[in-house]
Amino acid sequence: MRPATTIFFLFWLFLRTTSQESRVTLLFAGDAMQHLPQVQGARNEDGSFSYDSCFHWVKERISAADLAGINFETTLGEVPYAGYPLFSSPDAFAFSLKDTGFDIFFQANNHALDRGRKGLERTIDLLDSVGIKHTGTFGSEGARSLHYPLMVIKNGIRIAFLNYTYDTNGLIVQEPNQINVTDTNLIKQDIGRTQLYKPDIIIAQMHWGEEYRTTPSADQRRLADFLLRQGVRIVIGHHPHVVQPIVMEREGEEIRNVVYYSLGNFISNQQRLDTDGGMLAEIVIGRKDAASPVVIEKCNYSLVWVQRRMDNGKVRFTLIPSWKGHKPPMEEEDKQKMDTFVQRVERVIGHDL
Numbered sequence: 001m002r003p004a005t006t007i008f009f010l011f012w013l014f015l016r017t018t019s020q021e022s023r024v025t026l027l028f029a030g031d032a033m034q035h036l037p038q039v040q041g042a043r044n045e046d047g048s049f050s051y052d053s054c055f056h057w058v059k060e061r062i063s064a065a066d067l068a069g070i071n072f073e074t075t076l077g078e079v080p081y082a083g084y085p086l087f088s089s090p091d092a093f094a095f096s097l098k099d100t101g102f103d104i105f106f107q108a109n110n111h112a113l114d115r116g117r118k119g120l121e122r123t124i125d126l127l128d129s130v131g132i133k134h135t136g137t138f139g140s141e142g143a144r145s146l147h148y149p150l151m152v153i154k155n156g157i158r159i160a161f162l163n164y165t166y167d168t169n170g171l172i173v174q175e176p177n178q179i180n181v182t183d184t185n186l187i188k189q190d191i192g193r194t195q196l197y198k199p200d201i202i203i204a205q206m207h208w209g210e211e212y213r214t215t216p217s218a219d220q221r222r223l224a225d226f227l228l229r230q231g232v233r234i235v236i237g238h239h240p241h242v243v244q245p246i247v248m249e250r251e252g253e254e255i256r257n258v259v260y261y262s263l264g265n266f267i268s269n270q271q272r273l274d275t276d277g278g279m280l281a282e283i284v285i286g287r288k289d290a291a292s293p294v295v296i297e298k299c300n301y302s303l304v305w306v307q308r309r310m311d312n313g314k315v316r317f318t319l320i321p322s323w324k325g326h327k328p329p330m331e332e333e334d335k336q337k338m339d340t341f342v343q344r345v346e347r348v349i350g351h352d353l
Helices: 003-018 036-041 061-064 091-100 117-129 142-145 184-195 218-229 333-349
Strands: 022-032 068-071 105-106 132-137 151-156 157-165 203-205 234-238 247-249 255-258 265-267 277-289 296-309 312-321
Touching: 022 091, 022 234, 022 312, 036 312, 061 091, 068 091, 068 203, 091 117, 105 157, 117 132, 132 151, 132 157, 157 184, 157 277, 184 218, 184 296, 203 218, 218 234, 218 255, 247 296, 255 277, 265 296, 265 312, 277 333, 296 333
Parallel strands: 022 068, 022 265, 068 105, 105 132, 157 203, 203 234, 234 255, 265 277
Antiparallel strands: 022 277, 151 157, 247 255, 277 296, 296 312
């Protein structure tokens, strides 16, 4: 190649790499739970399990996101399968969530130790075996050092994921296992280490707050402020099992940061007021070129509602989307229940803190 041609080629390559616009669509769901009626409803006559009908109507939207994450609030602890208070779910539940489009499972939650060391390690091994990214729990300190924070590069954007839980229901972590428990000194240390990886943006998934309360607690607000001061741009909350408000901070027209205090339930058998559904956080991040900082372009949400219906003596669970499009036939009673859920949640989301 002639010198002039080489210079032209390098200049063209420089322009191409520095002027390339990039964008990532993110989607986060709330608590993926498995109470015993759900396990029984998914069991086939041959003893296998199938969950595809649970997620059929939301799969297209979830799989369309560049990255989709979920709070995986159960363990894959083998038989006997069980629901509350010590969860253990069929492997098929995790496989179906993956098939629905979820790329990342956040595992630091109060049920991570429900089946002890064996359940924690088996859950990690199963997720690894099918290529599901995960974080929050680790087989050992060495594994945590190697794999935390969870770094994901998508469309040229470097995203760091953090994940912590307030507690593990009093169950003690057995060595050498590690679970990320909320501690501001630890979080500050982790964020300092995260910065060494030069992330374009840091996202924290927090298992926090008070169950069934639709407004964030004082502790949640203090912790959210702490995370934002440390450089976290997006905070996603779960654990209360109900939706809580979204708070955005802007600088002019630009979204500086956002806190989704609680996404509520993704799928469960909970039937208290406001627990029969949840929120999907839908966020777009991007930058104009490789030399520009990543910005939060959009923060949105959509709602899902859990339909429970009897079929051949079993309770069948189906996630119904709130957005326009194809939906399964619904009885008038179910339509009213879903409408009530959506109306109540819309008021919560718009509540001024």
